[in-house]
Amino acid sequence: MSQDHDQKTITVSVRVWRQAQGEKGGRFVEYEVADTPLEASFLEMLDILNESLVEKGEDPIAFESDCREGICGTCCLVVDGLPHGPSQCTTCQLQMRNFEPEAKITIEPFSTGAFPVIKDLIVDRSSLDRVIQAGGYITVHSGPKPEPNSVPIEHEIMEDALDASACIGCGACVAACPNGSASLFTSAKIHHLALLPQGQPERNTRVKKMVEAMDDEGFGSCRNYAECQASCPKGISIKYIGRMNSDYIKATVLDTDRRGSMHAT
Amino acid sequence: MKKISQLYSTSVGKKLLVAVTGAIMYGFVVGHMLGNLKAFAGPSALDQYAEMLRQIGQAFLGNGTFLWIARIVLIVAVIVHVITVIQLVQRNSRAKPTRTVRRRNASTLAAKWMAISGTLILIFIVVHIAQFTLGWFTPHAAGTEGFVHGAVYSNLWGAFQLWWVALFYVAMMAMVCMHVYHGAWSMCQTLGLDAPDRNAAIRGAAAAIAIALFVGFSAVPISMLTNSIQSPTDDSSMTEAFEPDGSSESSRSKEGAG
Numbered sequence: 001m002s003q004d005h006d007q008k009t010i011t012v013s014v015r016v017w018r019q020a021q022g023e024k025g026g027r028f029v030e031y032e033v034a035d036t037p038l039e040a041s042f043l044e045m046l047d048i049l050n051e052s053l054v055e056k057g058e059d060p061i062a063f064e065s066d067c068r069e070g071i072c073g074t075c076c077l078v079v080d081g082l083p084h085g086p087s088q089c090t091t092c093q094l095q096m097r098n099f100e101p102e103a104k105i106t107i108e109p110f111s112t113g114a115f116p117v118i119k120d121l122i123v124d125r126s127s128l129d130r131v132i133q134a135g136g137y138i139t140v141h142s143g144p145k146p147e148p149n150s151v152p153i154e155h156e157i158m159e160d161a162l163d164a165s166a167c168i169g170c171g172a173c174v175a176a177c178p179n180g181s182a183s184l185f186t187s188a189k190i191h192h193l194a195l196l197p198q199g200q201p202e203r204n205t206r207v208k209k210m211v212e213a214m215d216d217e218g219f220g221s222c223r224n225y226a227e228c229q230a231s232c233p234k235g236i237s238i239k240y241i242g243r244m245n246s247d248y249i250k251a252t253v254l255d256t257d258r259r260g261s262m263h264a265t
Numbered sequence: 266m267k268k269i270s271q272l273y274s275t276s277v278g279k280k281l282l283v284a285v286t287g288a289i290m291y292g293f294v295v296g297h298m299l300g301n302l303k304a305f306a307g308p309s310a311l312d313q314y315a316e317m318l319r320q321i322g323q324a325f326l327g328n329g330t331f332l333w334i335a336r337i338v339l340i341v342a343v344i345v346h347v348i349t350v351i352q353l354v355q356r357n358s359r360a361k362p363t364r365t366v367r368r369r370n371a372s373t374l375a376a377k378w379m380a381i382s383g384t385l386i387l388i389f390i391v392v393h394i395a396q397f398t399l400g401w402f403t404p405h406a407a408g409t410e411g412f413v414h415g416a417v418y419s420n421l422w423g424a425f426q427l428w429w430v431a432l433f434y435v436a437m438m439a440m441v442c443m444h445v446y447h448g449a450w451s452m453c454q455t456l457g458l459d460a461p462d463r464n465a466a467i468r469g470a471a472a473a474i475a476i477a478l479f480v481g482f483s484a485v486p487i488s489m490l491t492n493s494i495q496s497p498t499d500d501s502s503m504t505e506a507f508e509p510d511g512s513s514e515s516s517r518s519k520e521g522a523g
Contacts, residue, residue, distance in 0.1 A: 017364070078364060078366060080367075081365060081366055081367035082366070082367055082369065083366065108364045109364065111362065111363045111364050112360060112361060112362045112363060113359045113360035113361060113363070114360055117363075175362060175366060176366060176368075176369070177361075177362075178357075178361060178362075178366075178368070178372075179357035179360060179361055180357070180360035180361045180362055181357070181360065211275050211276075211277050212274075212275055214276075215274075215275050215276050215356075218359060218360055219360050220276075220356055220357035220359075220360030220361060221276035221277075221279065221280060221353045221356060221357055222276075222280070222454075222455075223357075223376065223379065223451070224376065224447070224450070224451040224454050224455075225368075225371065225372035225376050225377075226371040226372060227368055227369060227371045227372055229371060230369035230370075230371035231369060237461065238454070239459065239460060239461050239464075241454065242453075242454045242455075242457045242458070242459040242460065243457060244277070244457075245277055245280070245281070245454065245455050245456065245457040246456065246457020246458070247457070248275075248277045248278070249272075249277075249278075249281055249456070249457065252268060252271055252272055252278065253268055253272070
């Protein structure tokens, strides 16, 4: 932050977790990244580092990114011990001007019990996809669709559902949780559907299947630390976890399944 | 039964059991604290209150039956609470981040200390029952009565004249205070009672009850240690200036305590 106005570049040293594909363990390797432009993003700094590694004939650092606009949820780095780094945004939105000159930055993968490391900084987050597959959808009939405005939705409820649907599935909540729980992700995915009329028919089976899938994937349980909420780049509230719990209890204890379980077998 | 086993098979269901058993114990702890305040009404008031607890439902259950039902419910609640938590902890230790991830200081100290405070409370429950219910472990100050079944006030007095017993109880009550502060709020979240518009009120109520429990429970050992309430031997003389040395003399000369 205390950059000299005349200074246009920054030199930092990074400690990066390197882990070869198919291997269990890894180690930290230190690199110096000299004269990175201040307007560069954090991932562009890694691009610059990778270019120099390729030029030297070394293996570039493997990391994930896609849109680099903070909307796709692909980038996932633990920067200085914090998922997505010090600011509450995705890793790609982290800027080099956020760092002090000569800063030593530690970069690690989002690795938890349910997110095994594939290589270097890339983790396997397909466990989140399988939680979605278990019930994060609505079943619609084929053929003519009703006129959308014929289903009125109260504004507040719509906003609430949209807040839940802001989840980009990056997995920062899992990486931030001391228990590696995916409760924030799962509850957001349940409630952007459960709050709306279209999500009602499968509401009970959805919450049961998704909670069971979350457990099957080996995620931990929620202990209400609220660390996930503090790390979520989309600012999703833990209120959805409370709602997931009450919905799950209603679906299991009261067993009020309105249309019966639907299996696509 | 099928529903319970279905609930128990998932982490959310397990947490529900932890919340419900926690709520049972929470109710007991609040009642216990309020009952303890009878000590300030004098030795005989506390002893009569203790005897009254045995007599609840006497008319149709017989003496002490209700007390045993309550005890069994509480013992089962403790066992279910502890076993379920251990299973959740095992799951969590497999799922936790494999690299060191810093916290953003969202979690409270009470939340981080749940395992520590919970373990200490479990040890405390064993010590406390051995000391004041069963009378197996009865440290008491020289010159006070030893343990006598039913002589609640005198038993407390003898123990809390020892500074280390009083300190142990006050320290453990601090653990209870921390545990129930996070526990009560966490219970509301687990049962899905929490909502943004109620969150502040629930947090506030959890904190207020936790502090009330600490103050209420600590009042008896502290006031007995500092001799600021009646000694068990001068029950009728509420207005009389109290002299600790004199009372020790007289309690030694008396057999049993009221």
